Amino acid sequence: MSRDELTKIILPEDKLPKFWYNVQADMPTPLAPGLNPVTKQPLGPADLAPIFANELIAQEVSTERYIEIPKEVHEEYKKWRPSPLFRAHGLEKALDTPCRIYYKYEGVSPVGSHKLNSAIPQVFFNKIQGIKRISTETGAGQWGTALSLACKMYDIEAMVYMVRVSYNQKPYRRIFMEMYGATCVPSPSPLTESGRKALAENPDTPGTLGLAISEAVEDAIGREDTKYSLGSVLNHVCMHQSIIGQEVKLQMEMVDDYPDVVIGCCGGGSNFAGIAFPFIPDKLKGKKVRLLGVEPAACPSLTRGVFAYDLGDVAGFTPLLKMYTLGHNFVPPGIHAGGLRYHGESPLVSQLYHDGLIEARALMQNDCFSAAQLFAQTEGIIPAPESSHAIRAAIDEAIQGKEEGVARSIVFNLSGHGHLDLAAYDNYLSGKTEDIEFPEEALKESLKTLPQV
């Protein structure tokens, strides 16, 4: 079949990549080291050992280009990987664009998102170290669901602190996690010192990812049997997600195409990193490929933040990381794309953005919802509100291509479905979704509290 006839591009199971790609091997500017939040000295493995499994700490600082995927993890990946790459014929037709639009659909994983790509190896490396219990945070619930399933696979107890606004908006997420035997509580919770402090200061707080991280880390530090697990931001998470972009490259080869622009939404950064980083080596060799991260206008760390050392959480348990940040005390408005409500951006994405290898764009919520609706009506799939940011950007690129008379090849990461976000779409369809004004004053105040390094 010719390139334009195919609807879905399926990579054979035996072509599933056997290695993760580690962009740290190819960074023009090496990452600034993480710092101990108290001593402000560069982190050593001993700083992280109470929090993370050893193998994940090793991956965090590795500069090896390829790290082998353990056989056991590779086998689990095969439950849904390689995931399909779709040609968006329906959407292209609706836009009447000469551009070719492709989407990598990560919603085929049993939990409905890309998050399982990192949850499985994270839990696996905890398991072989003998860990019995894992604590984590979740924003929209995608990561919490993935970690819950991975924990069930390896018979490990899962404890999930879910950002309260999402917990209330998406009640089905808690049930999803409970089906896998996990415990899920709204954050801030009365179970931790950080949670109690936040509740005392503001009993009505919607919560933030930064605060939920504090609770989960505090939980792990306080118990011998428990480690913590993070669903984005960190280097090893971005690396696990590289399976996405590696597959995309092979799938594009199958139809003899190569993207002009690769798009992903940016919260903590692993979603975008997963699809974009495997294109970095090509770009460094001179290939003309644009890598576009899309963030919500309500929480625009790349486009409105500063590139500085900051804490990953509210309470100050995490290392200081050099990243684009709105300040760890910034409380983003309660938009529906809860997975993008994080004050910072992955240090890897941040450094590459700083070095000009990556572009960024911030979009309003309602523009993303309208894109999601058009996508659902032309391609059938109801996307996650987070992924709808990538869809909007892809549509805008395709419209621009039409205006310029350029048949661009556009690829985006459809990181998850929105079956558990239908209440958000109900709000949108009934005209109740506001485009909240950006809290400029809150940002100014928050940036004043950046740690001195």
Next chain:
Amino acid sequence: MSRDELTKIILPEDKLPKFWYNVQADMPTPLAPGLNPVTKQPLGPADLAPIFANELIAQEVSTERYIEIPKEVHEEYKKWRPSPLFRAHGLEKALDTPCRIYYKYEGVSPVGSHKLNSAIPQVFFNKIQGIKRISTETGAGQWGTALSLACKMYDIEAMVYMVRVSYNQKPYRRIFMEMYGATCVPSPSPLTESGRKALAENPDTPGTLGLAISEAVEDAIGREDTKYSLGSVLNHVCMHQSIIGQEVKLQMEMVDDYPDVVIGCCGGGSNFAGIAFPFIPDKLKGKKVRLLGVEPAACPSLTRGVFAYDLGDVAGFTPLLKMYTLGHNFVPPGIHAGGLRYHGESPLVSQLYHDGLIEARALMQNDCFSAAQLFAQTEGIIPAPESSHAIRAAIDEAIQGKEEGVARSIVFNLSGHGHLDLAAYDNYLSGKTEDIEFPEEALKESLKTLPQV
């Protein structure tokens, strides 16, 4: 790779069957004709023309063994077909069974179930006849969602009457349909004579599929621009679903296996027919393959009904069909598997059951929910409550195989995911799901009202 190493068995896109299989060509006992509900005379095309598109009427009575899938429909199928056949390694391990368990996963369709297999051709054949609007009923919402998307694809207006108990249990389903631009109302509704009559008799009725069908048919009869569309029961619907079983046969060949038992849940029958009917020719040639339909104990048309002419709906708009039935006035208890709450069973399934080519089994709701939970925890996927009936039966077959020391090959139809049914699972997890006692008296009363033929 050897048979036992594979996790998912993927049929290449160019092997997607190009024909539907029509079991009417191979029935040992031909179907009894449908009858006009007033004259009691065998139906002619003129009886059905006000309700259905002409091509669907022709398919309904065809005895051709293979009917070509139109190119346009085949192209749409490719958006998600061939669907994967999974080997349930995780479930097998948990059961410690020597049996091989496979499941055909229809939840990969954009609407999350097998229903799109028939919605697309039904809307397509209406479209080429110039129809502008389609009315239908839906139980659990799976069919209504599929029809809504298919209508959007072909720019046809969709009007969905949703059984009230499901409408209330599954609020996300309405939103799903609205995302595709459809209108969805709870049934009984004040919009039709049938609905108003039912509401007058019992304002608190949970509704039934039979009643929702009456409303949708009444809607279609009353408008020049509208035809009606049914998501199960009828011959053409079962035929469209044969794409499932045809793919399964090819996929089993790919791993050099053949099923000892093929399992599907039975509501109207098209789900089970879809996976099972393509095995009928083998069975007639002497192959030892069991075909097992699983129904809810709360609505057991095959195992507790009578084989007789009955109406397909409550109000008497539909033809009389010879089928296993609990009587068109039977109101099944409001179980969560709303898609299985139908008083009758497909005439094709009924006749084949009557002739001993098919087995049937009725299961209690809580046994199916516990099977669904085990499945989610071992295979990752949250199944639809309807599909959980097939899972329970597959598990029981695998346990029996272990007890007997027989390594059976078991295949079942995982007809959809349960992402929109999580409220039902919440009830189950919190111990609130009752195994309702079967309403024996109501059945007796209902059977008294069977039409005299």
